[in-house]
Amino acid sequence: MTGDDLAALLPILVLALGSVGLLLIGAWFPRRRTLILTGVGIAVAAAAAAAFYTPPVEEISGLYGSGLYARFFTVLWSLVAALVLLLSVRYAVELGFAGGEYTALVLFGAAGMSLLSASTSLVGFFLGLEAFTLVFYILIAFHKGDPLGAEAGLKYLVLGAVATGFMAFGIALIYTASGTFHLPEAMEGITAGARFRPIGLLGWGMLLVVIGFKVSLVPFHLWTPDVYQGAPAPVAGLLSTGSKGAVFAALVTLLAGLPADRSDLIPILWVLSAISMVVGTLSALRQDNVKRMLAYSSVVHMGYVMIALLSGGASGGRAIVFYLVAYAAANLGAFGVIASLTGAGGEPQTYDDFQGIGWRNPFRCAALAIFLLSLAGIPPTAGFIGKFGIFYAAMESGYGVLAILGILASLISLYYYLRVVVLMFMTFECEVDHARGGISEHSALTICLGAVVILGILPGPLLDLIAALFS
């Protein structure tokens, strides 16, 4: 590793060293508010470093890219981490979180996500994925007073550890078949006629299972609702946006290396996408807990992203990246509203907790309504543009059936999203009293709301930027 490599790693170093620094400072000065706000500053600094500093090398030690694509995702995940921390300021005080540890873990998780999105080698992929998986083992069970949190942490830990084993074995088999970890060369081991093709294919299959588990595609989604329900709301927001988006970002690089003839892979991805949309939608319909509903809705959304991944090519890649941004803003906002409503009595989760609260907390509930409409894909929100891009790419490359399934799933999804909106605003009777929310939460929600609305009305600049990533 040379000095140029280190310079190219600058944003990651800011996140990781800032995280370690806050952990040490937190041991002596346990002031939650200051520590978390410092964490926000570090995350924004990392985003600025990635956005404005042009790295001197194109690739770092053959492990991570440092081109535009990698920098874009570093900015995105750093900003997501900053928003998550902003949403946690009052929440952490209310539930008595240790400020230093919490902030350090979120920042370190953002570093892992950025590395994963930037990975150009299977080793880099493994290390990035593990960096934030280990963080989530702790963060999910962070609320020590909550039995559901402990259960959620246990479920994620056991399944995550098995997934790690499968992923590592899959990578080892791919290496056996091709003799390199570097992408896209590592994919040559599975081309027709290669010496160890069956072993390479087995390794690929194992890797695909793990990816399905991490982004919770049906049938690997069973952990999702339990973990979302038990995890603290800001952590669930980070889990559903950052960790899944980073895996998809890496998957785009991974699939780009595949041989042109993908006929043995396409049916598998097709089925995964279709059953994720169908099973996710049907399960979301019968939930009476908002966090579980959002968990199943995230399964459906990952099914949509799979469509774009199948379509492939530049238009598919652009659709994925735009959708990840739109989904991150809306989903983080939705979990943020839940976090801001959390008081001493715990998080509002069941539909009864949302009965008629719209008129007591007009700004936050209106924001939640807009986030849910964006998730449903109603214009003029970012979700509409994202879905339009995905279905357009699908039609273009001949996946009409999947596009129709996706549009049907979006129509049905209106029912479970609008149900929450109706509960909040269609009655004046309100028996529950929720927290009023702090200024940091309101500003974070305003940022998410701004992103959702502006990207819905004026998607042009971001679309141009994303087009530049793939040129």
Place this chain on the structure above:
Amino acid sequence: MIVPMSHILAFSGAMFFMGFACVLAQRNLIMILIGVEVMLNAVGLTLVGASALWGQVDGQIFVIFLMAMTSAEVSISLAMVVYLHRRSKTLEADAFSGMKG
């Protein structure tokens, strides 16, 4: 190579699935974690074998990364085990089933 790659793959594959069977069959949390360790060690063996097959050190370097990652994972999971035991006085995985749907 003195040992053919096929033997290494057969052995490590068997080890991997024994570890996986341990995870699936055992209900005690500690035993589940031991099963995961066996799976990860099978991975290490495959990597070292493949490294010798291709005459490179890449695989061996990855084994060292894997060891570091595994020790981090074990320390976190053991901390979790202690925390869960304090909470509910049991380490049976089936005792944690409060959430359904």
